[in-house]
Amino acid sequence: MPAFSFVQPSTTDEALAALRQGEPGETVIVAGGTDALFELESRRIPPQRVISLRHLPWRTLSWAGESLRIGSTLPLRTLESDPDLRRRIPGLWQAVRAVGSVALRHRATLGGNLGRSSPASDLVPILLALDGEVDIVGIQGERSLPVDQFVRASRTTALGPGELIRSIAIPEARPSAFLWQRVRPANDISQVGVAVAYSPTRKEWRIAVGGVVPRPVLLPQAERLLSGPSPDAAELRAAAQEASMRVPFSTDRRASEAYRRQLVAILLQRAVRAAGSRPSPSGAP
């Protein structure tokens, strides 16, 4: 096999310079490598170049008041080990813990997960519920997009050919929860994932669901049926019903459409209860 060239930029400028060379289709970008390596193996046409982001100075995590900025190449394991994350944004902590295994999370990154944009991603729903913003650098300059506008479908995002995800911003810490269902609890892909978060400043809920084709979605109609941080049972049922009707589920080999509807209704109620009952939650569902 004609081996590809291997590029390891250590500054943003070097990374952008690397992107300028060659055609986009010829390049594979490796962040944590967990998905890209799989792609390298399965690709019929080997890529011309691999750009590794490992040496970029983007393995960062910084709190500023209520907000959190996560460097796109920060290993997920480092993110989950942050002393404040579990307490302040429990839903994000739960979602990160749901990804793969520890050895995988020592390399896997938030940027990589967003870039892969899997419909079954456990991270996209919570980023949606937290109103996450994607900070992008590119040959044409910098820009920022809500996660909701960033993910489009499997392996399809708003990221342009000359662009990279630099960081992800979470505007505020929120009471939150992420619940999932799998055939096998560990090392499996979620059939459905439900992320919920309550914004204390906007006084409203955010509800997002994964396991949906073509991409995880926010459910504003269901959100609006919940009043205040501790909705009552009737409101929860109404929101659950709305969600299970609204979400465009499909049947695949992991679950049927009907089962996904049932799951989203149940998990939504449990997640809101878990998040609402726990202003300073301990984390575990």
Added chain:
Amino acid sequence: MTFTVRPDADAKLRGQVAFATDRGVPGMLWGALVPAPVARGRIRSLDLGPARAIDGVIAIGPADLARLLPGVTGAVERPVFPTDRIQYHSQPLAAVAAPTRQLARRAARAVRVDVEPLPPLEEIEGFDPVHPGPDRPDVIAHVLARHGDLDAAFGSADFVLSETYRTAGVCQVALEPHACIAEIQGDVWHVTTSTQTPFGAREDLASMLGLPEERIVVEGTWVGGGFGGKGAPLVEPYALLLARASGRPVRLALSYREEFQLGRTSLPSVVRIESAVKGGRIAGRRVHWRLDAGASLPGRDFTTGYAIGFILGPYRIPAIEMEGYAFRTNKPPLGPHRAPMAPQCVFAEESHMDHLAARLGVDPVAFRRAHVWKEGDRTHLGQKVGPFGLDRCLERAGALAATWSQDAAPHTGVAVGVGFWSTATGAGGEVRLVLSPTELKIIEGEREIGSGSVIRGIVAVAETVLGISRDRVRVDYHDTRSAPFDSGVFGSRTLAALGQAVQKAALALRDELGKRLSVPAGSVQLAEENGELVAVSGRRRAKIRSLLTATELALGGLTGEGRHYGVSGEIDTARVVEGTFYPYTDFTGAAHVAMVQVDPETGAVRVMRYAAFQDAGKVVDLPTAQGSIEGGVAMGLGTALTEETTWAEDGRMSNAGLLDYRIPTLGEIPPIEVHFEEGFLGAGPFGAKGLGEPPIIPVPATVGNAIFAASGVAMTELPMTPERVARALKLL
């Protein structure tokens, strides 16, 4: 008895044990297989040219077999490569070898295969075996047995319960993929491989390659898990042919995807079970079983006739009928998976028992005990039941279940299930013991596959007979050239059958030492003195060195040989209408208890506690026995809850990977209590019964029964995934 650390523990923990995948030799080529692109079809053409055009690549296909195997006289039963008809997806059509792994992969992809695809034969339900259509699967096996007046039993019944169960295909999933290194050494075709059955592999290779057995040498390596999947040769014939074609050693290892696609696994089945009940007792039972046999050869499927022997349950039932069909489909051939198809058959039968008890409003354990075989009873095929501890296991399991039920939380259920099995002690084996002045060597031809039966089990037998400390016993594995014959690791036979050979050889040594000491043979034990072995009988002590002749010393020590060729029981052939049924050898029972919690809104099942009561005859080495039970239970939990091969419409396995084929991970396994019931002696050394397969058998039924107890819904399909339970709960 001493419980020292496993002798292989340190090396394995340091990564110092070389498995077949770890072997490499200078000048070696890497092999790769060319997979069939369809599950069923005709090969129009196979062009190896593009692969051969790559520098350093060797490629072989069906057209090369005559050139590579000039000595082949007759047609072999199953050709290494198909010439015309593709039988299952990814079936190897050709093979390549190259100096690097990457190049071999590239060469395999370069081979041009042109096929005429045909729709795969998959469906086994709804197929009428008596009037098959022109394009229906072949029946490759049909077995039928009857006894008693079934019409009367069903005609006069208080009620009849008729149920249909469906089970999924499950894979062995040894973590080590199949791998071997083949080398042609002059006239000898030598293969170093990971195999449970070196002698069996030699025999199969001889038949596949049309070579005499003495020209084939199989050298076993440490086996990284077998579970039945490393019996019949899989990679070896291709590697040998590539070695022959290239004149170089060839390493061929399956990718994990190929493990699934080519593996000889179990396949889906459908069980219809009907019981006629009168006066609270089972008066008659009829079972009809359909098994997907994949691309198995007609007449060569052993599973059907064997597994069906467990499908009626170990119960006294006056009138019975059992009928089994195995159908050829376009999946890979069936293979033995730890107690082949028994957990599936028993899932149907033991779930049915709980549903009958519920219908009758009686305690399911008491209901079983009212029917269960005891020694001296006759089996469904008229065989006399030997020592059988199942009733005692049931009694203990029932008592534990009652205790657990007391603290059962909401949506939690506790239940019992049983299984039984028959160790393959009928399969023969031999060993040679050599007693030197300082150690006892067990020369044998079976590799340790993990259970500990070789490295600890047969060592414990020698220890028990001779009183020798086990760190003075060394297992000395030999390849098929110089090892005494042994049937290999299958059917839970290692300790029970090879162990008997060791016991006989050890007794022979003891007799000889007794003669030389002029004392009764039974009084001789071995001890250590200043680093040397001594024979002790009462006050008499003599160094082994002093008891050996000069010739014996020169040859390494005193030799004792042991052979075990078992006999098995007899069935009443008058009850057999068609096909081959097998008698049991040992009667090995097990009763399990599970506590599960069922999420009433999602159907998710969590196993909270588990206990196994195992009829063991005699426990020879406790850690080995316990490890077998724990591992078997965990594997059974996979069959029960998560494991399932799925097949796309084009006949391709659609979950050929460890993410989508879900074996249990650490977090799903509950605490497992292991209890042994000793005293109902089996045929093995000191009365031991084989324990490799029995622990997996009752698990799916026990878990299903606990779900029934927790939620009231009867599960009739494996695996019992959250979605299937949710459907049974009518949540969807």
Added chain:
Amino acid sequence: MTASPARLTVNAAPVDLTPVPVDERLLDTVRWRLGLPGTKEGCRTGECGACTVLIDGRSVLSCLALTHEFAGAAVTTVEGLEGDPAGARVRAAFEAEGALQCGYCTPGFVVALTSLLKERGTEASAEELLEDLGGNLCRCTGYAAIVRAVRRIHGEMP
């Protein structure tokens, strides 16, 4: 562009990366180039944990790693844990509890658990350690003896 340091260390020994093809996986480098077969090849797709190695002290699946990515880093395989105190604790506990059968997954477990002990020290509960071993598959033991070994390490054994 970065002149990547053309070497890494494996078990404290420097390895020159110049002859290593850029598409070579760390798994193949340690097993076939460096002759360290203790790192086992299982699925090659990151789903079994048998190939776990340490990179700068943290567990990583070597089947999903391109060797060149780790230029400048320190790789430790199971063979490199000989003198490591955490590795020795793990081995001793596995040996005492008989937490292995065929041994194919065993080096991966040893490396993964050693990483957890290094990373979390005594701060993690036994339950967390067990949860964090979920990526290592074992088919023989049913994990029962492995769980006992972890509890023994954690000092929760009676």
